[in-house]
Amino acid sequence: MLTIKSVSKSFDNLSVLDTIDLHVKKEEFVSIIGPSGCGKSTLLEIVTGLIAPSNGEIYFNEENVTGTTNKLGYMPQKDVLFPWRTVLENVIIPQEIMGIRKKDAEKKARQLVEKFGLSGFEEYYPSALSGGMKQRANFLRTVLTDKRLLALDEPFGKLDALTKREMLKWLTTVRMETKQSFLLITHDIDEAIFLSDRIYVMSSRPGRIVKEVHVKEKHPRSNGFLLSKSFSELKNELLSSLGV
Template sequence: MTILRVNQISKTYRAQQKNIQALNAVSLSIGKKEFVSVIGPSGCGKSTLLNIIAGIERPDQGDILYMDQSVTGKTGLFGYMPQNDVLMPWRTVLDNVILGLELKGVPKGEARQNAEHYLESFGLIGFQHKYPGSLSGGMRQRANFLRTVLPEHPLLLLDEPFGKLDAITRRHMQKWLMKRWEELQVPVLLITHDIDEALFLSDRIYMMSSRPGSIKKMITVPFDRPRNSEIEYSLTFMELKREITGLLL
């Protein structure tokens, strides 16, 4: 069952007295309980696409359909985790992760109680009363993700959530995200530049061209779930990685 359709989205910016086309007729879809990734070269408009789906920006052309209803330009419908760390340094981890619930009008006490049920599975037990400055990069991203998850949005939009982490921490976080997603079963759209990450996590991968970004190819990832690291040593994984690398060049 398809829950989200991105239909022929185009976007052009005006910069330094020039028109710069970021996206050209981009279309994709996301199914119920599906993990979909978008991968492409730097500057191809991946983050712009996510911002449009989130309602932060409006397209020049095209439409965003959720359950066959237009939601173009509407914010707050989907959980959105941007690239940059958005934890507030003056709030504890617990008070950071409940921010989305507070914005929805949930009383602080009830929101804290709700969040506490997730602290163990998100690896934050013992750190809920600390401030973001005392956390590791991986732990900050866990807190960011919990804040995205708590309001129970019907779709999660993740913009390169592990891009700024070191390689070892990033691998741990990818495995952790896989486990959390298998528990939550919420559809996810992930923006990434990491081919291994996209193949390890995704059901399908959309390949974008260089700017102006358009969809070059959609790749179905054939690995069964649950997955483990062994798939990365398989011939199929290596062949898909080679194909994706060739499309990015």
């Protein structure tokens, strides 16, 4: 579905990414982990067409989309909810941009708010929401782009441990229902293992792919998987790849 071929990126004389090759299949969940500053977020910006690579190409469904935006849904690190708009008004923004009538956009969004844990909060403003609920709203807005591949940049990085655990279970369920593909950037190894079918490990800057790890545990995964021997072995393997 997505293929990244020999992508490199430099800013002036600073090399950030060096010959990145990876792919995401249909209905697959792929994570990228690596040390801070290794270029993970830069790679995601290249994939989404926000910046151009210095070298290499991006293919989506075998079409060269290098430098092209609007091919996949993108959820950045920052909370991008507008404070002057209600939850419902925020999540329908992608549909409004696509020219869909507000009435129709709201109808579609209301069909999903319960699944996303936002039922009863449609008319609230972001300031009234918890961190977890804001991320649910951000994610619903990303889903409503109607893209088959969603790129997530540290979506749960600012959440406390308990809220993050709840969000991981919830995202697993949503993923099974929507059957979308995901490319996740994260610093959290536990998060990557719990969610992913495959994990790419990047080196320190300039970022290179140094390892690809397959997670064979079937979906949906329970909290018990986090305590299993296989989980522990995968975590040790990834930590070793990161030099920890």
